[in-house]
Amino acid sequence: MKIIKAEEVTFEYIRRDEDGNVEGINRAVDKVSLDVKEGDFICVLGSNGSGKSTFAKHLNSILLPTEGTVWIDGMDSKDEDKLLQIRQTAGMVFQNPDNQIIGQVVDEDVAFGPENMGVPTEQIKERVEESLKTVGMYDFRKKSPNHLSGGQKQRVSIAGVLAMHPKCIVLDEPTAMLDPLGRKEVIRALRALNEVEGITIILITHYMEETVYADRIFVMNKGKIVMDGSPREIFKRVEELEEYKLEVPKITLLAHELRKRGLRIPDCVLTVKELTDALKKC
Amino acid sequence: MPIIADHLTFVYGAKTPLQTTAVDDISVKIEDGQFIGLIGHTGSGKTTFLQLLSGLIKPSSGTVYINGEDIYAKDFDLHSIRGKVGIVFQYPEHQLFEETVFKDVCFGPKNMGLDQKETELKAYEALKLVGLEDEVFYQSPFDLSGGQKRRVAIAGVLSMKPQVLILDEPTAGLDPAGRKEILGLIEKLCRENKMTIILVSHSMDDVAEYVDRILVINNGKLAIDATPKEVFKHREELEEFGLSLPQVTKAMISIKESGIPVKTDAITVDEAIEEIMRVLY
Amino acid sequence: MKDITLGQYYQAESVIHRLDPRVKLVGTLLYMISLFVFNNIFCYIVAAILLAVVIALSKVPIGYMLKGMRAIMFIMIFTVIFNVFFTNGDNLVEFWIFHISKEGIRMAILMMVRLTLLIISASIMTLTTTPNRLTDGLEKLFRPLKLIKLPVHEIAMMMSIALRFIPILMEEADKIVKAQTARGARFDSKKLTERAKSLIPLIVPLFISAFRRASDLALAMEARGYHGGDGRTKLYPLKYASRDYISYAVLILYVAIIVFLGITSARIIAHLTPANSYLSLLF
Numbered sequence: 097m098k099i100i101k102a103e104e105v106t107f108e109y110i111r112r113d114e115d116g117n118v119e120g121i122n123r124a125v126d127k128v129s130l131d132v133k134e135g136d137f138i139c140v141l142g143s144n145g146s147g148k149s150t151f152a153k154h155l156n157s158i159l160l161p162t163e164g165t166v167w168i169d170g171m172d173s174k175d176e177d178k179l180l181q182i183r184q185t186a187g188m189v190f191q192n193p194d195n196q197i198i199g200q201v202v203d204e205d206v207a208f209g210p211e212n213m214g215v216p217t218e219q220i221k222e223r224v225e226e227s228l229k230t231v232g233m234y235d236f237r238k239k240s241p242n243h244l245s246g247g248q249k250q251r252v253s254i255a256g257v258l259a260m261h262p263k264c265i266v267l268d269e270p271t272a273m274l275d276p277l278g279r280k281e282v283i284r285a286l287r288a289l290n291e292v293e294g295i296t297i298i299l300i301t302h303y304m305e306e307t308v309y310a311d312r313i314f315v316m317n318k319g320k321i322v323m324d325g326s327p328r329e330i331f332k333r334v335e336e337l338e339e340y341k342l343e344v345p346k347i348t349l350l351a352h353e354l355r356k357r358g359l360r361i362p363d364c365v366l367t368v369k370e371l372t373d374a375l376k377k378c
Numbered sequence: 379m380p381i382i383a384d385h386l387t388f389v390y391g392a393k394t395p396l397q398t399t400a401v402d403d404i405s406v407k408i409e410d411g412q413f414i415g416l417i418g419h420t421g422s423g424k425t426t427f428l429q430l431l432s433g434l435i436k437p438s439s440g441t442v443y444i445n446g447e448d449i450y451a452k453d454f455d456l457h458s459i460r461g462k463v464g465i466v467f468q469y470p471e472h473q474l475f476e477e478t479v480f481k482d483v484c485f486g487p488k489n490m491g492l493d494q495k496e497t498e499l500k501a502y503e504a505l506k507l508v509g510l511e512d513e514v515f516y517q518s519p520f521d522l523s524g525g526q527k528r529r530v531a532i533a534g535v536l537s538m539k540p541q542v543l544i545l546d547e548p549t550a551g552l553d554p555a556g557r558k559e560i561l562g563l564i565e566k567l568c569r570e571n572k573m574t575i576i577l578v579s580h581s582m583d584d585v586a587e588y589v590d591r592i593l594v595i596n597n598g599k600l601a602i603d604a605t606p607k608e609v610f611k612h613r614e615e616l617e618e619f620g621l622s623l624p625q626v627t628k629a630m631i632s633i634k635e636s637g638i639p640v641k642t643d644a645i646t647v648d649e650a651i652e653e654i655m656r657v658l659y
Numbered sequence: 660m661k662d663i664t665l666g667q668y669y670q671a672e673s674v675i676h677r678l679d680p681r682v683k684l685v686g687t688l689l690y691m692i693s694l695f696v697f698n699n700i701f702c703y704i705v706a707a708i709l710l711a712v713v714i715a716l717s718k719v720p721i722g723y724m725l726k727g728m729r730a731i732m733f734i735m736i737f738t739v740i741f742n743v744f745f746t747n748g749d750n751l752v753e754f755w756i757f758h759i760s761k762e763g764i765r766m767a768i769l770m771m772v773r774l775t776l777l778i779i780s781a782s783i784m785t786l787t788t789t790p791n792r793l794t795d796g797l798e799k800l801f802r803p804l805k806l807i808k809l810p811v812h813e814i815a816m817m818m819s820i821a822l823r824f825i826p827i828l829m830e831e832a833d834k835i836v837k838a839q840t841a842r843g844a845r846f847d848s849k850k851l852t853e854r855a856k857s858l859i860p861l862i863v864p865l866f867i868s869a870f871r872r873a874s875d876l877a878l879a880m881e882a883r884g885y886h887g888g889d890g891r892t893k894l895y896p897l898k899y900a901s902r903d904y905i906s907y908a909v910l911i912l913y914v915a916i917i918v919f920l921g922i923t924s925a926r927i928i929a930h931l932t933p934a935n936s937y938l939s940l941l942f
Contacts, residue, residue, distance in 0.1 A: 143553040144524050156882055180884050188882040195872045196879035200791050200823050207894035212884040220894045238670070242826050245420060256883065272551045275420045275580045277620055302553040305625075341555030346583060346625040346647060353651050359658060368625075372632045378658050434837050460843040471871075472831070473838040475863035485860065489843030520867065534842060 097169075099264050099296050100132040100155060100186070104164035107150055124150040126319035127164070132298065132312075134263065137290045139307035140300045141330075142316035143341035148300050151316065152268045155298065156186040169263060184213060187257030189267040193249035193274075194241075202244075202252050203228070203237040209260040220259075227258040230293070231285045247278025251285055258289070264296035265289070271303060279303070304331075304345045308366045315340060328364040347371055379462060379541045379574070381408040381431060385440035388426050388598075392438065400426040402598035403440070408576070410541075413568045415585035415606070416578045418595035419620040424578055427595060428544050431576070432465040444542075461490055464540030468547045470531035474519040479530050480505070482519050486538040504537035505530075507571070508563060525556035529563070536567075542574040543567060549584065561588055586610070586624040586645040594619065607643045626650045669786040675717035676787045679903045680796025686910050687784045693914065694773050697921035703772050705916055710780055719786050724779060735774055742767035790822040792895070799897050812888030820876070828869060835864050 107125040110118055124147045132138050142148040153159040154166050157173045166173040169185045187209075190196045199205030203224050210220045228234040231251040241249055250270050257265055267286070271279040283306050290297045299306065307313050313330045315323035317340040323330055330337070331344045334352050344352070351365035351374070361374045388401040400423040408414060418424040429435045431442055433449050433456045441450045449459055467473065476482035483501040492500065505515060508529040514522065519530050528548055535543065545564060549557040565588050568575045579585050585592060585606070592609045594602035596619040602609055610616070610627050622628075630642040630650055640657050644650040675683075694706060714721065728735075746763035785793070798815035805811050836846065839860045846861070848854045 143555055158878060158882055180886070183882060183884045188879075190875065190879055190882075192872075192875055194827055195875035198820065198823070198876070198880060198883075200819065201789060204791055204894060208880075208885070209883040211891050211893055212886065214890045214892050217892055217894065217896055220892065224894060241823075260884065276622060277419060304554070341553055343554040347629055350626060350629060350647050350650050353647065354654060357651065357655060357659070359654075368629045368632045371629055372636045375633055375638055375654070375658065376636050429837065432841060434840055457843065457845070460841065465841045467834065467838045467841070469834075471868060472835045472864055473842060473860075475860045485844070486842040489845070538843060 097134055098131040098167075099134040099169055100130075100298070101167040102128055102130050102151075102154070102164070103166075104129055105151070105154060105161045105166055106163040107147075107154065107159060108162045124319055125154070125161075128316075128319075128321050129164075130314060130321060130324070132264075132296060134296055135290075135294050136296055136311040137287070137309065138296070138298045139310040139313045140298065140316060141302060141304070141307060141313060141342055142300075143302060146316045146340070147319035148316045149268050150319075152188075152266050152298070152300050155264075155266045156188050157182050158188070180213065184209075184260050185262055186264045186266055187260055187262035189250065189253045189257055189265065189270050191269040191272050193246050193253060196253050197241045197249060197256075200240060201237075202233065202239050202241060205241060205252060206237075206255045206259050209256055213260065223259040223261070224255075227255040228252075230258060230289065231255045245278060246274040247281035250274065250278065250282045254282070254285060254289075258295075262295065264298065266298045266300070268300050269302070270299070271301060271306065279306070302342065304343060304348075308345065315342070317341075327366060331366065332364045379445045380410060381463070381542060381574070382406075382443040383427075383431065383440070384443060386427070386430055386437050386442065387439045388423075388430055388435065389438040399598050401430060401437075404595075404598075404600045405440075406593065406600060406603060408542075408574060410574055411568070411572050412574055412591055413565070413589045414574075414576045415589035415592045416576055416595065417580070417582070417585055417592060417621060419580075422595045422619070423598035424595045425546060426598075428465060428546060428576070428578065432463045432544055433459040434465070460486070460540070461538050462540055463542045463544065464535035464538060465544040466532050466535050466546065466548060468550055470519075470527040473531055473534060474527065477518060478516045479510070479519050479522070480515040482530060483533045483537050486534055490538060500537045500539065501533075504533040507536055507567070508533045523556075524552055525559060528552070528556075528560055532563070540573075542576070544576040544578075546578045547580065548577070549579065549581070557584070564588070582610075582622060582624045583626075586627070594621070606645050610645060611643070667785070668789050669719050669723060671718040671787075673716060673718040673787070674902060675713060675783070677900075677902065678787075678906060679897055679899055680788050680792040681800055681897060682899075682903045682906045682910075683784050683788055684793070684796050684800060686906065687780055689910060689914060690780050691777055693917045694776055697917060697924075699921070699924045701920045701924050702917050703769070703776070705913070705920065706776055707772075709913055710776060710783070713783060714779070717783060717787050719783070724782060724786065728775075728778060731778060735771065738770050738774060739767045742770050791819055794819040794822075795893075795895075795897055816888075824869075824872065827872075828865070831868055832861065832865055835861055 105125055105128045106123065108121050108123050111120050111122055113119050128151055140148050140152070150159065154161055154173060155168065157179055160174055168182050171178045171182050173182060197205050198208050206224045206227055207220050210223050215223065225234065228237055231254050233248060233251050233255055236244065236248065241252060244252065254265070271282050274282065286297050286299065287309060289295045301307065308327055310327055313325065313327055314321050315330065322340060323333065323336070331348045334344050334349065337344055345366065347368055348365055351361050351371050355361045355363065359378055365371045365374060383404050383406045386401055386404045387399065390398045390400050404427060416424050430437050436450060441448050443449070444459065444462055447454060449456065474482055476485065480501060483504055484497050487497040487500040510526065510529055510533065514526065519527060522530065532548070548564065549560050552560065561584060564575055564577060567573045577585070577589065589606060592602070592604060592606055593600060594609065594616070601619065602612055602615065610623050613623060616623065624645050626647055627642065627645055630640055630644050630653070634640050634642050638657060640653050644653050690706070693702070714724070743759055743763045746760060746766045752759040794815045798811055801811045844857060844860050846857055848857055
């Protein structure tokens with residue numbers, strides 16, 4: 097079963113000048129087709145303005161394609177009757193942690209989604225508790241979000257989505273505004289969700305280190321999907337990635353350069369351990 | 379124009395239960411033309427320290443000397459410091475407000491009391507310096523890309539002709555290419571235009587590659603002050619502060635631990651390649 | 660701004676904290692009305708006793724509460740002075756253009772007591788109730804107004820979002836001020852027109868940011884399935900417990916006592932105090 101299926105998805109928006117006259121049409125997403133297997137950890141990479149965020153917003157009907165179709169767990173994203181169900185199936189976490197927390201207390205915020213769905217009070221309590229425990233924020237349930245760090249706020253946002261019991265979570269650059277510690281916290285939480293709970297993760301990012309453990313990476317450039325494969329397959333193509341204004345992790349780059357200079361190192365090294373092991377054999 | 383922080387201390391919410399010492403007795407001298415990296419995790423007090431250095435908040439005790447003058451002395455006109463020490467904050471959105479890029483960059487020199495001709499000349503020079511093309515000049519700053527906005531924000535401060543430029547995480551939220559461009563620009567300002575640079579960053583890899591000297595701040599105190607190579611030898615200490623080593627240094631340590639006799643002081647990819655090739659080839 | 664205790668939630672576990680916000684809202688309102696309807700010392704003694712009991716039960720430290728009073732000290736002093744000097748009556752002391760009368764002192768003391776009780780009672784409510792519970796309470800209390808097409812849920816939601824974003828925007832304003840100061844902006848001009856003009860570099864970024872936040876938030880709310888108040892459930896639905904019924908009973912009793920005292924006090928006073936004693940100043 098494919099949890100997400102996109103077929104020839106195109107999204108255009110009209111640019112207007114100050115008087116409202118049409119200046120031109122921008123094609124932010126250009127004939128993107130892809131599918132995502134349930135339970136996978138997917139990363140979508142791309143530089144600023146590559147269309148990756150616009151595409152992500154199609155995955156729970158925030159934006160509707162100008163052309164083409166998106167299916168979420170078999171539901172057409174344009175089907176208005178299924179709107180609530182689609183939003184429950186594919187939850188979404190955004191970049192700015194401050195602008196997506198609605199509640200003034202952590203637990204009240206996490207409850208927001210289930211409240212909208214009309215879940216009975218007793219079950220909301222259970223859901224809030226288990227979601228906060230999953231992301232490791234249960235001890236903060238009575239705190240004001242304003243007193244949390246960026247990483248903690250993002251984990252609360254993830255819990256807020258989790259409480260809706262989604263099959264898939266789409267995260268639109270959730271770490272862009274965080275410090276290294278916060279980034280680690282969020283990525284760790286996502287990996288646990290994927291491995292333990294089996295939730296499909298679609299992570300949109302431009303930090304390469306975060307994609308090392310992904311099952312599959314899509315690289316977007318100028319609205320199109322230009323690369324598609326496992327991290328190993330993607331990071332092999334160092335020069336090509338640079339063309340798309342991206343870079344491989346430093347370790348991969350180091351291994352790549354050593355290999356070019358004649359050392360016998362496998363052609364795609366992702367972690368320090370792999371590099372060390374490879375060098376020992378030289 | 380050397381900057382000296384002399385027992386600089388800043389206390390928030392003094393005499394309340396929430397009293398915290400954000401900057402705790404920091405003394406340091408920053409020489410002309412140095413490229414300095416300031417690191418510390420969120421809440422370490424580094425932003426407060428920067429604001430003290432640039433005369434934006436008054437210290438609880440201690441003071442700052444710029445060019446030998448005590449900037450917090452009673453008879454010192456703090457307004458005059460703007461043409462000496464420039465500070466660019468993390469989000470360009472916090473300072474852009476004019477209709478066009480050019481007008482926005484004129485804001486600083488105009489505040490310094492320059493006449494229109496001088497103001498426009500300074501603005502033009504600054505925009506050229508940060509590498510913005512003429513066609514951007516009359517666009518709205520809000521329509522620009524993230525990287526371009528940062529450039530406009532930097533130009534907005536450069537137009538006041540400071541000798542010292544302080545940048546608070548200028549690369550946050552940019553993609554790898556954008557990060558490289560901004561860091562390249564900052565490096566150029568230091569090496570070619572001989573400006574003193576203080577760069578705040580979370581990214582060890584960025585700092586390691588560019589700067590001459592690193593100041594590590596932890597809990598409001600200046601914990602380490604040394605060259606990058608020296609700083610990254612303090613591995614345990616850095617970890618204790620919630621900071622990590624550059625990825626390359628981590629790799630070199632791991633390689634050495636596996637029995638290959640490499641030196642572990644490489645901090646950039648190029649240095650690491652050289653060292654590994656020296657040992658293995 | 661941070662010194663104002665009024666309106667800031669103080670976290671503690673107490674009966675008062677657990678009370679239904681509707682009880683607290685209705686109670687505070689009735690209490691305030693009672694302070695204004697009658698003004699004689701017996702009513703105030705009863706009111707003060709009730710407030711003292713509530714404070715004791717609330718576990719909010721007295722010092723914390725009084726700190727909040729500092730912010731309004733000025734208004735208080737002003738009111739007292741105004742009443743002392745400008746109430747007409749039999750003059751006790753006279754110098755230059757000032758004259759202090761018995762009625763003046765009486766009014767000043769009563770005003771001070773009244774204001775103190777008023778402010779403490781209002782702050783007790785906000786100190787023990789999270790803004791969210793408060794908006795929940797208001798939403799439920801005003802629910803009948805839905806019948807006349809008042810968007811009660813929407814207003815309550817707007818209030819709670821505003822409360823969440825005020826501290827964020829204040830912090831942001833502070834950052835913008837610093838960023839612009841660093842570019843030589845001055846916010847201290849003496850001339851009003853210049854001062855207004857100098858605010859543009861502050862207001863434009865703040866507005867742009869606020870709009871951005873608003874649109875982000877709308878998106879996030881939509882993504883989490885928000886579709887207005889219909890069919891929503893609550894994590895903490897408002898349900899009266901026995902303590903709430905007891906509180907209502909106490910409140911009714913209080914109102915009855917106050918009304919009784921208000922009506923009969925004139926006679927009691929006549930019995931109690933010999934004319935012209937200093938004590939009579941108070942009545």
